[in-house]
Amino acid sequence: xxxxxxxxxxxxxxxxxxxxxxxxxxxxxxxxxxxxxxxxxxxxxxxxxxxxxxxxxxxxxxxxxxxxxxxxxxxxxxxxxxxxxxxxxxxxxxxxxxxxxxxxxxxxxxxxxxxxxxxxxxxxxxxxxxxxxxxxxxxxxxxxxxxxxxxxxxxxxxxxxxxxxxxxxxxxxxxxxxxxxxxxxxxxxxxxxxxxxxxxxxxxxxxxxxxxxxxxxxxxxxxxxxxxxxxxxxxxxxxxxxxxxxxxxxxxxxxxxxxxxxxxxxxxxxxxxxxxxxxxxxxxxxxxxxxxxxxxxxxxxxxxxxxxxxxxxxxxxxxxxxxxxxxxxxxxxxxxxxxxxxxxxxxxxxx
Amino acid sequence: xxxxxxxxxxxxxxxxxxxxxxxxxxxxxxxxxxxxxxxxxxxxxxxxxxxxxxxxxxxxxxxxxxxxxxxxxxxxxxxxxxxxxxxxxxxxxxxxxxxxxxxxxxxxxxxxxxxxxxxxxxxxxxxxxxxxxxxxxxxxxxxxxxxxxxxxxxxxxxxxxxxxxxxxxxxxxxxxxxxxxxxxxxxxxxxxxxxxxxxxxxxxxxxxxxxxxxxxxxxxxxxxxxxxxxxxxxxxxxxxxxxxxxxxxxxxxxxxxxxxxxxxxxxxxxxxxxxxxxxxxxxxxxxxxxxxxxxxxxxxxxxxxxxxxxxxxxxxxxxxx
Numbered sequence: 159x160x161x162x163x164x165x166x167x168x169x170x171x172x173x174x175x176x177x178x179x180x181x182x183x184x185x186x187x188x189x190x191x192x193x194x195x196x197x198x199x200x201x202x203x204x205x206x207x208x209x210x211x212x213x214x215x216x217x218x219x220x221x222x223x224x225x226x227x228x229x230x231x232x233x234x235x236x237x238x239x240x241x242x243x244x245x246x247x248x249x250x251x252x253x254x255x256x257x258x259x260x261x262x263x264x265x266x267x268x269x270x271x272x273x274x275x276x277x278x279x280x281x282x283x284x285x286x287x288x289x290x291x292x293x294x295x296x297x298x299x300x301x302x303x304x305x306x307x308x309x310x311x312x313x314x315x316x317x318x319x320x321x322x323x324x325x326x327x328x329x330x331x332x333x334x335x336x337x338x339x340x341x342x343x344x345x346x347x348x349x350x351x352x353x354x355x356x357x358x359x360x361x362x363x364x365x366x367x368x369x370x371x372x373x374x375x376x377x378x379x380x381x382x383x384x385x386x387x388x389x390x391x392x393x394x395x396x397x398x399x400x401x402x403x404x405x406x407x408x409x410x411x412x413x414x415x416x417x418x419x420x421x422x423x424x425x426x427x428x429x430x431x432x433x434x435x436x437x438x439x440x441x442x443x444x445x446x447x448x449x450x451x452x453x454x455x456x457x458x459x460x461x462x463x464x465x466x467x468x469x470x471x472x473x474x475x476x477x478x479x480x481x482x483x484x485x486x487x488x489x490x491x492x493x494x495x496x497x498x499x500x501x502x503x504x505x506x507x508x509x
Numbered sequence: 510x511x512x513x514x515x516x517x518x519x520x521x522x523x524x525x526x527x528x529x530x531x532x533x534x535x536x537x538x539x540x541x542x543x544x545x546x547x548x549x550x551x552x553x554x555x556x557x558x559x560x561x562x563x564x565x566x567x568x569x570x571x572x573x574x575x576x577x578x579x580x581x582x583x584x585x586x587x588x589x590x591x592x593x594x595x596x597x598x599x600x601x602x603x604x605x606x607x608x609x610x611x612x613x614x615x616x617x618x619x620x621x622x623x624x625x626x627x628x629x630x631x632x633x634x635x636x637x638x639x640x641x642x643x644x645x646x647x648x649x650x651x652x653x654x655x656x657x658x659x660x661x662x663x664x665x666x667x668x669x670x671x672x673x674x675x676x677x678x679x680x681x682x683x684x685x686x687x688x689x690x691x692x693x694x695x696x697x698x699x700x701x702x703x704x705x706x707x708x709x710x711x712x713x714x715x716x717x718x719x720x721x722x723x724x725x726x727x728x729x730x731x732x733x734x735x736x737x738x739x740x741x742x743x744x745x746x747x748x749x750x751x752x753x754x755x756x757x758x759x760x761x762x763x764x765x766x767x768x769x770x771x772x773x774x775x776x777x778x779x780x781x782x783x784x785x786x787x788x789x790x791x792x793x794x795x796x797x798x799x800x801x802x803x804x805x806x807x808x809x810x811x812x813x814x815x816x817x818x819x820x821x822x823x824x825x826x827x828x829x830x
Contacts, residue, residue, distance in 0.1 A: 205696035205697070205698065206667075206696055314783050314784070315554070316783075317783075344553040344554055344723060345553075345723055345724070345725060345764065345767060345768065347779060347780075348767070348779075349767045349777035349778055349779035350777075350779040352777050353777040353779070356777070371696060371697065373697075374726070374769040375769055377769065377771070377774065378769045378774055378777065398774075401771075402771075411698055412697060412698060415697040415698045415700070415701040416697060416726070417697070417700070417701070417724065417726030417727045417729065417730045418726055418729065418730075418770065418771060419725040419726040419728075419729045419753070419765075419768040419769075419770065420729055420753065420770060420771075421729045421730075421749050421750050421753050421754075422750075423729075423771070424729070424730050425701060425705070425730055
C-alpha cells in the first residue's frame with residue numbers, strides 16, 4: 159500500500175540574518191505517510207515553533223525541503239513534469255487559518271470560487287461554472303443565493319471560512335490540508351466548520367490533514383495524531399489513546415494544559431513539573447530534555463528514536479527504550495488504526 | 510446585586526454613532542461584581558464584550574459614546590467623573606489588560622520605563638526610588654526575573670510579554686482588574702502558566718476580576734461566576750458550575766452543547782443562524798430568530814434579566830411568571 163502523500167526523511171532549515179547567518183531547523187528528519195487505502199483525518203499537533211505550518215507548506219509545494227523528498231503518489235514533487243504538477247495542485251487543496259486574509263476586499267466572494275474553475279478549466283460555460291459553484295456551496299451548507307454576489311465584509315467569519323472549504327471542495331481534491339481552520343472562528347461556528355470537514359472525509363472520501371494546536375478539537379475530528387515539538391515527532395498514534403493516556407512527557411504536559419470546558423475537570427493546582435519556556439539551544443539530545451521532569455543522562459546525549467510502545471502508538475522518548483525502535487517510514491504502521499468516529503445521523507451543517 | 514459588590518453596573522448603554530445609525534454595542538447591561546471574585550464574560554465576537562470593558566475605563570472614543578447608565582466602583586459612579594478624576598482612578602482603582610496588550614508594548618522602551626510610565630501618569634506621588642522598588646516588586650509577583658526590567662520587548666517571549674502587561678496592570682494595586690482575552694495568542698502550556706499566575710495574584714492581592722473571552726474552557730478553569738453576553742445584552746449570569754451543568758438561557762444551552770468535551774466524542778453541534786446586526790436588531794428578544802424555544806411573545810417583548818433562583822439571573826421569557 160502506498161500512501162497518497164509522503165514525507166521521506168524531510169528536513170527544512172530556514173536561514174536568515176544579514177551579517178551573520180543564523181539557521182533555524184523547522185523540521186528535522188521527518189517520515190510521514192498521509193492518506194492510505196482508506197481516507198482518514200490525521201492531526202498534526204504542536205505549539206508555535208513546532209514546525210507544523212512548515213509541514214503544511216512543504217506538503218502544498220509552497221516550500222522546497224532542505225533535505226529529503228516529498229512524494230505525491232510515489233513521485234517527488236520537485237521533479238515531476240508540469241502536467242503531473244498541475245494534477246497535484248488540483249488534488250491537494252488548502253484551507254488556511256484566517257478567513258479574512260484569503261479574500262481580496264475589492265472582489266465579490268464569487269471570485270475565490272471562479273478563479274480555480276478557470277485556472278483548471280473545469281467548466282466550459284458560465285452556466286457550468288455557476289452550477290459547480292452552487293454545488294460546492296451546498297456541500298458546505300451555504301445557500302448560494304445568500305452568499306454569491308456579496309463582498310467579503312458582508313459575510314460572517316464562519317461563512318467566509320466555509321467558502322474557503324467550498325473552494326477546496328470545487329476541485330474534487332483527494333487531500334485537504336487544513337492549517338488551523340477554526341482557530342479564528344467563534345466557538346459556536348467551530349462545530350459547523352469541523353462538521354463540514356468531516357463530511358468531506360466521509361461522504362466524498364477526501365483525506366484530511368488537520369494542523370492545529372488545539373488538542374480538544376483534534377480529539378473529536380481525527381482518528382490519528384502526530385505531535386511535533388521543535389521540528390521532531392514526539393508521539394504518534396491513535397487519537398483516543400494519545401489524548402487519554404499520553405506517553406511522551408511533552409504530550410502529557412500539553413494534554414494536562416487543555417482548558418476543558420468542564421468546571422469539574424479543572425487544572426490540577428499542583429505546580430507544573432515541566433518548565434514552560436526555555437530558550438532554544440543546540441542539542442544533540444532530546445529537544446524536550448531541558449523542560450522534562452523525567453530527564454535522564456542519555457536524553458542529553460542522543461536524540462531518541464521513535465519507540466513502538468503499542469500496536470498503534472509510538473513515542474520518541476527513552477522512557478520507552480525497551481520497546482522496539484521504529485525505522486523511518488514504518489511510522490505509517492502505527493497510524494491508520496484509529497477508530498473512526500461514528501457520524502451522527504441526520505446532522506447537517508447549519509446555515 | 511448586593512452590598513458586597515465592588516463594582517455595580519446599572520443599565521449601561523454604549524452606542525457607536527455611524528452614518529447608518531446607532532450601533533448598540535452595549536445596550537442595558539446590569540450586573541454586579543462581588544469583592545474578591547473572578548467573573549467571566551463570554552460572548553461571540555462583536556457582542557460588545559470589549560466595548561463594555563472600554564466603557565468601564567471611560568476609554569470609548571468617538572463615534573462611540575456612553576449614552577446612559579452607571580458604573581459604580583465602591584459607590585463612586587465612574588461615568589460621572591471628570592476626565593482628570595478618571596485618570597486618577599485608572600490603574601489606581603481599576604485597570605484593564607486590553608486585548609492584544611502584549612503586542613502594544615513600546616518596542617524601543619525598556620520594560621522598567623514602561624511600567625514606570627504608567628505609575629507616573631496615574632500617581633505622581635512616588636519618588637524615583639519608590640518607583641524602581643515597585644517595578645522590582647511587580648516583576649517578582651508576575652514571576653519574572655529582576656533583569657527583565659532592563660530588557661526590550663523583542664527580547665521577551667510571548668508569555669513573558671503578557672506577564673509584563675499583567676505587571677503594569679497591577680502596578681498601583683487596583684481593586685478591580687479587567688482582562689480582555691489575556692492569553693488568546695499564547696500556546697496552551699504558556700496560557701495555563703500565565704492564567705495560574707494571574708489567579709494567584711488575584712487571590713493574594715484580593716483583586717476583583719473580570720475575565721473577558723470566548724473560550725468557555727478557560728472560563729471553566731478560572732472563574733467563579735460567569736456572565737453570557739449576546740448582542741450587547743446579558744443573557745444569563747450565574748455560578749460557573751450552574752452554567753455548565755444546567756444552563757437556563759437557550760443560547761447558553763446551545764453554546765454549552767457546542768463545546769468539545771472528553772466524555773462525548775465526535776459530536777459537533779453548532780448554533781444555527783448568525784448573530785444579529787446591532788444596527789438593525791430584531792424586535793423583542795435578540796436571540797429569538799435563532800432560538801429553538803422561541804414563543805410568540807419573544808418577537809414582541811424584550812426579556813429582562815431576572816433572578817430565576819437565588820444567584821441565577823436569566824433574561825428569557827421561559828423563566829417569567
